[in-house]
Structures are given as structure tokens and as C-alpha cells.
Amino acid sequence: AQRVTQVQPTGSSQWGEEVTLDCSYETSEYFYRIFWYRQLFSGEMVFLIYQPSFDTQNQRSGRYSVVFQKSFKSISLVISASQPEDSGTYFCALSAPGSWQLIFGSGTQLTVMP
Amino acid sequence: ETAVFQTPNYHVTQVGNEVSFNCKQTLGHDTMYWYKQDSKKLLKIMFSYNNKQLIVNETVPRRFSPQSSDKAHLNLRIKSVEPEDSAVYLCASSLTGRVIPEQFFGPGTRLTVL
Numbered sequence: 001a002q003r004v005t006q007v008q009p010t011g012s013s014q015w016g017e018e019v020t021l022d023c024s025y026e027t028s029e030y031f032y033r034i035f036w037y038r039q040l041f042s043g044e045m046v047f048l049i050y051q052p053s054f055d056t057q058n059q060r061s062g063r064y065s066v067v068f069q070k071s072f073k074s075i076s077l078v079i080s081a082s083q084p085e086d087s088g089t090y091f092c093a094l095s096a097p098g099s100w101q102l103i104f105g106s107g108t109q110l111t112v113m114p
Numbered sequence: 115e116t117a118v119f120q121t122p123n124y125h126v127t128q129v130g131n132e133v134s135f136n137c138k139q140t141l142g143h144d145t146m147y148w149y150k151q152d153s154k155k156l157l158k159i160m161f162s163y164n165n166k167q168l169i170v171n172e173t174v175p176r177r178f179s180p181q182s183s184d185k186a187h188l189n190l191r192i193k194s195v196e197p198e199d200s201a202v203y204l205c206a207s208s209l210t211g212r213v214i215p216e217q218f219f220g221p222g223t224r225l226t227v228l
Contacts, residue, residue: 035217037219039155042221043202043221043222044219045219047216047217050215050216089155098169099159099162099167099169100145100162100208100215101147101159101162101169101171102147102149102157102159102206102217103159104149104156106155106156107156107157
């Protein structure tokens with residue numbers, strides 16, 4: 001069975017601070033993929049960053065990066081220099097061979113104060 | 115414009131009625147998905163479909179069925195709605211073999227069952 005856990009339902013930061021959002025997962029697959037998405041208040045889902053399990057290097061994309069700890073089955077999203085526009089709900093998602101369907105965590109609602 | 119389009123944006127109906135939601139993607143993708151997001155923002159996969167395979171999440175009630183005319187369309191039909199079907203339904207698509215295999219999401223259809 002596959003499962004994704006995000007234990008922080010909410011988070012906050014001040015403008016310019018670095019933010020870390022945590023995610024852990026369960027899977028018995030050797031090869032899998034982890035994605036981070038942000039859901040805007042409008043409901044739109046925006047893709048942020050992708051980490052394949054075969055790559056031990058932490059991925060980066062603009063102000064987003066991940067800390068991938070494969071042996072602990074955890075992956076954190078790091079947002080550098082956070083801005084109020086970064087506010088929204090952040091979802092971690094796992095997919096595995098076969099269907100490649102996304103299994104989502106429960107999300108972390110982030111508020112960045114001006 | 116290339117994207118994932120969903121209609122309608124909102125739908126209000128009564129228990130027992132049949133409803134149908136449309137999803138179309140103009141991204142040239144080969145796989146489409148339906149997710150359900152409940153009032154607590156929990157996202158769950160319902161179906162994934164490409165031209166070879168339909169995968170149904172085992173927890174999806176039988177009153178839900180996907181309908182596809184071609185790889186650019188995947189509609190969702192609910193035969194006899196129940197109150198617990200009130201949710202936002204998100205359609206997504208992806209392309210097999212992309213270096214970054216993220217799913218692209220539509221804006222969602224909000225269903226309210228009275």
C-alpha cells in the first residue's frame with residue numbers, strides 16, 4: 001500500500017524567510033516519483049518540483065528545492081525567500097509504476113506575512 | 115491555448131439525479147485522470163485512463179464511471195448522486211515518457227448535492 005503523510009496542517013512565515021514543509025511516504029516500490037504542487041485559493045493546482053527516486057541529488061527549481069532522504073522515506077520542500085504570493089496549500093504526492101496515479105498527502109496551508 | 119479544460123465550473127443537483135462532467139486537454143497528452151477533493155481538501159484518485167488501460171481506484175463507488183471518446187477527452191458520469199458526492203472534481207493529464215512527468219490539472223468542477 002502507498003501512503004503520503006504531511007503532519008503540518010498549517011504553517012506561516014515572514015516575507016523573505018526560508019520555509020520548510022515536511023512530507024513522509026510509504027511505498028514498497030523500488031522506483032517511484034515524488035511531486036510537490038501548490039493549490040491556489042482559486043483551486044488551481046500548480047506543479048512546483050519533481051524528485052525521482054533513482055536520483056539521490058536534491059532537485060532544485062527556482063526558489064524551490066527539496067531535501068530528499070530516501071532511506072527515511074521523507075522529502076521536504078524548501079522555499080527560499082518566501083513571498084506573500086507563495087501563500088496557499090502545498091501538497092506532496094507520490095506516484096509509482098503501473099498507473100502513475102498521484103497519491104496525495106493532506107496538504108499544508110502556508111501563509112506568508114508581508 | 116493549450117491546457118486542461120473542465121465544464122461546468124459548478125453544478126448543483128438533487129440526490130438521485132445523474133450528472134456528467136466534461137474534461138478536455140489540448141496538450142497532446144496520452145493519459146488522463148480524475149481526482150476527487152473533499153471539503154477537507156483531501157485529494158483522492160478515482161480513475162486513470164490511456165488508450166490502452168483504464169485503472170479504477172477500488173474505493174470508487176460503481177455509480178461513478180469514466181467515459182472517453184478519444185485520448186483528449188475523459189468525462190465523468192455519476193449515475194445517481196448521493197450527498198457524499200459533494201466535492202470538487204479535478205481532471206488532469208500527463209504524457210508518458212516526459213523527462214519531468216508532472217500532471218497538468220484543470221480548474222475543477224464543484225458539485226453540490228442537495
